[in-house]
Amino acid sequence: MKKALAVARWEYIQKLRTKAFLISLFVMPVIIVAFGVLPSIFATQEDKETRVIGVIDMTGVIAKPLADRLEARYRLSTGQPNYLVMTLGTGNTIDLDRTIADANAKVLRDEIEGFCIISSDVMSDSVIEYRSKNVGDFRITNRIEENLTDILSERKLTLRGLDPGLIHELMVPLNLKTVKLSKSGETEEGGFVKVWFTAYIFLMMLLFLIQTSGQLLVRGFIEEKSNRIVEVLVSSCRPVDMMVGKVVGLSALGLTQLGFWGLIGVAISVIMGVPGVPAEQALLQLVYFVLGYLLYAAIFVAAGSPLTTEQEAQQVTSYLMLILIIPLVIALPAMQNPNAVWLKILTYIPLLTPAMMAVRIPIQTPPLWEIMITVIIMLASIYAAMWAAGRIFRIGILATGKRPSIGEVMRWARTG
Amino acid sequence: MLKVSELRKEFANVVAVDGVSFEVQRGEVFGLLGPNGAGKTTTIRIVLNILQPDGGEITYDGARFSEAVRNIVGYLPEERGLYRKQKLFDTILYFAELRGMHLGTARGEASKWLERFDLLAYKSARVEELSKGNQQKVQFIISIIHDPALVILDEPFTGLDPVNQILLKDILLELRQRGKAIIFSTHQMDQAERLSDTLCLINKGRVVLGGAVRDVKKRYGKNSIHLEFSGDGSFMKDLPGVRRADVYRNSAELELSDHVRAQELLMQVTSKVELRKFELVEPSLQSIFIDVVGVPETRAHDAPLAVTKSGVAS
Numbered sequence: 001m002k003k004a005l006a007v008a009r010w011e012y013i014q015k016l017r018t019k020a021f022l023i024s025l026f027v028m029p030v031i032i033v034a035f036g037v038l039p040s041i042f043a044t045q046e047d048k049e050t051r052v053i054g055v056i057d058m059t060g061v062i063a064k065p066l067a068d069r070l071e072a073r074y075r076l077s078t079g080q081p082n083y084l085v086m087t088l089g090t091g092n093t094i095d096l097d098r099t100i101a102d103a104n105a106k107v108l109r110d111e112i113e114g115f116c117i118i119s120s121d122v123m124s125d126s127v128i129e130y131r132s133k134n135v136g137d138f139r140i141t142n143r144i145e146e147n148l149t150d151i152l153s154e155r156k157l158t159l160r161g162l163d164p165g166l167i168h169e170l171m172v173p174l175n176l177k178t179v180k181l182s183k184s185g186e187t188e189e190g191g192f193v194k195v196w197f198t199a200y201i202f203l204m205m206l207l208f209l210i211q212t213s214g215q216l217l218v219r220g221f222i223e224e225k226s227n228r229i230v231e232v233l234v235s236s237c238r239p240v241d242m243m244v245g246k247v248v249g250l251s252a253l254g255l256t257q258l259g260f261w262g263l264i265g266v267a268i269s270v271i272m273g274v275p276g277v278p279a280e281q282a283l284l285q286l287v288y289f290v291l292g293y294l295l296y297a298a299i300f301v302a303a304g305s306p307l308t309t310e311q312e313a314q315q316v317t318s319y320l321m322l323i324l325i326i327p328l329v330i331a332l333p334a335m336q337n338p339n340a341v342w343l344k345i346l347t348y349i350p351l352l353t354p355a356m357m358a359v360r361i362p363i364q365t366p367p368l369w370e371i372m373i374t375v376i377i378m379l380a381s382i383y384a385a386m387w388a389a390g391r392i393f394r395i396g397i398l399a400t401g402k403r404p405s406i407g408e409v410m411r412w413a414r415t416g
Numbered sequence: 417m418l419k420v421s422e423l424r425k426e427f428a429n430v431v432a433v434d435g436v437s438f439e440v441q442r443g444e445v446f447g448l449l450g451p452n453g454a455g456k457t458t459t460i461r462i463v464l465n466i467l468q469p470d471g472g473e474i475t476y477d478g479a480r481f482s483e484a485v486r487n488i489v490g491y492l493p494e495e496r497g498l499y500r501k502q503k504l505f506d507t508i509l510y511f512a513e514l515r516g517m518h519l520g521t522a523r524g525e526a527s528k529w530l531e532r533f534d535l536l537a538y539k540s541a542r543v544e545e546l547s548k549g550n551q552q553k554v555q556f557i558i559s560i561i562h563d564p565a566l567v568i569l570d571e572p573f574t575g576l577d578p579v580n581q582i583l584l585k586d587i588l589l590e591l592r593q594r595g596k597a598i599i600f601s602t603h604q605m606d607q608a609e610r611l612s613d614t615l616c617l618i619n620k621g622r623v624v625l626g627g628a629v630r631d632v633k634k635r636y637g638k639n640s641i642h643l644e645f646s647g648d649g650s651f652m653k654d655l656p657g658v659r660r661a662d663v664y665r666n667s668a669e670l671e672l673s674d675h676v677r678a679q680e681l682l683m684q685v686t687s688k689v690e691l692r693k694f695e696l697v698e699p700s701l702q703s704i705f706i707d708v709v710g711v712p713e714t715r716a717h718d719a720p721l722a723v724t725k726s727g728v729a730s
Binding site: 002003006007010014017018223226227228229231232233234235236237238398 | 461464465466467483486489491493494495496497498499500501502510511513514515516558559
């Protein structure tokens with residue numbers, strides 16, 4: 001056991017210093033931040049200066065109220081109005097084509113953000129055109145749409161001889177508030193986006209973790225084989241000490257990685273004021289992480305120890321990664337229907353359990369009996385996989401030259 | 417110290433080791449010789465418990481293999497290699513620890529050996545920054561740092577310059593002096609001849625010759641002649657009565673058939689070359705090796721030259 005510890009310490013320190021590990025340590029958080037946090041930061045960012053919106057109003061009665069509303073309702077943080085409305089043409093006598101051409105030019109010269117074309121038929125067909133270089137800016141289009149709707153509704157009411165104030169009484173703006181219920185009866189506010197995001201982060205972390213350490217493990221085998229260090233190792237300590245040492249060392253490495261990411265995660269959530277994941281959830285995730293990690297470690301040992309070249313190693317690791325990508329693909333449908341039977345069935349397949357749980361836990365903490373059964377299944381599979389891996393490792397680690405066939409490897413596992 | 421009896425190992429359809437037996441005593445350098453693919457390395461791997469034998473028995477001081485044995489053997493494999501990216505000192509300590517050494521003791525020993533091999537300056541260098549020869553010295557240190565009772569060295573001299581070869585030889589003799597059992601495997605017969613007390617020649621998985629070097633040579637008798645000359649000596653291998661000739665540029669070793677007398681040969685030779693030395697000697701290990709192992713039929717004619725080349729290259 002002392003020798004297994006020596007191997008573990010060596011593997012840990014040796015791998016900790018590799019570039020691949022250092023990169024993975026920093027790349028993962030960067031990817032998460034880049035894909036998850038940044039777009040929402042940009043999307044919610046307030047305008048810094050007043051934007052000018054043009055209006056071509058052939059009815060002659062809408063431009064004015066639109067200007068009043070937009071200019072009064074939205075303010076910049078400096079107190080200045082967020083929008084200024086510039087009337088580019090009003091009345092049904094204007095030369096529409098020329099006015100539009102002028103307005104187009106203004107947009108292209110960045111003099112105005114965009115402009116609305118309100119035709120004289122607007123009261124009957126309710127169609128208004130908005131032209132801009134950036135029609136993907138949902139905030140500005142939403143605001144224009146919202147205010148134009150109000151103005152048109154009011155005008156229609158007035159035309160029918162009704163009190164426009166009535167609309168404010170009759171229209172009930174709905175605010176659908178989503179509240180996630182957890183089993184202990186606590187309520188927690190949080191939308192689909194947050195759940196989706198948490199599940200994805202956990203999945204990505206699991207994937208990344210298994211991939212980096214799996215590759216490090218297999219690379220290590222290849223190096224030790226190609227320069228025959230393995231002969232000295234196997235004559236110095238029992239193969240099982242070597243295997244245990246490697247798995248323990250790499251697990252410690254994985255935990256280091258997780259701890260580091262966790263710190264970054266906590267830091268981000270504190271700085272940004274985003275609520276973090278509840279401790280209970282995080283703990284449960286950690287349990288499945290460790291179990292999944294150990295299972296995959298055993299598989300990587302079994303699949304990796306008979307390999308002799310770097311190319312083979314890359315092939316095998318990428319095949320193994322495919323298994324882990326499955327949960328990534330089904331994560332979205334899983335979230336839409338977390339109680340689906342197929343989802344539950346997949347959770348009981350040991351190779352998928354940790355990833356499926358990574359998805360399921362943020363959506364809805366599975367019942368205790370499910371947790372217990374899956375943990376037992378995982379432990380049993382880890383035991384079986386480690387046992388087989390140990391037998392394959394003993395022979396595989398000495399194999400050189402031609403790669404043994406899968407049949408041969410199976411025979412090693414059976415006969416040891 | 418080590419007793420190997422009736423060892424047998426098969427791979428797929430090939431019998432790599434076929435009933436090999438030998439014994440190695442403490443304070444003895446044991447030369448394990450044989451052509452490529454004879455089964456030397458397989459035998460060594462079984463002795464080190466890297467491979468399991470299909471038959472036979474190995475005892476270490478009378479006892480079967482146990483975990484404790486791992487800490488009293490040292491091994492320098494033929495194909496060299498270390499963790500390239502790691503620091504020299506750390507690497508040595510790691511392997512020492514795997515042989516059951518305490519880290520504190522290992523540190524002291526490692527420094528001592530590095531100093532002896534003039535490598536102390538590279539202590540914190542990465543292995544890959546060292547020359548091949550220096551890496552080999554490091555690997556040798558790894559094989560003996562834990563003061564093993566049984567040291568197994570596979571081709572320890574190849575790749576070392578003459579100065580370091582002498583250093584290594586001195587250390588081996590010191591280890592022998594201190595009662596270690598040393599097995600060394602080589603193709604270089606001159607080295608084996610100078611260093612070994614006992615030898616074991618393996619061919620095609622079987623022991624074909626064994627015993628104390630002195631006895632082996634005596635067994636082959638004095639039917640060899642050592643010549644030194646100037647001139648073209650290539651005719652010598654075609655002389656009648658010469659069973660085998662090993663001809664170099666200015667010297668030759670001829671093995672005579674039993675009925676030929678040295679006197680007759682001398683007359684034949686003096687007429688063709690200018691002789692400087694003519695001596696009746698014990699056969700060298702190299703001649704014995706070639707004699708026992710034999711020369712493959714197809715290469716019979718140029719074989720002595722090929723051996724010459726490898727002999728010179730060493």
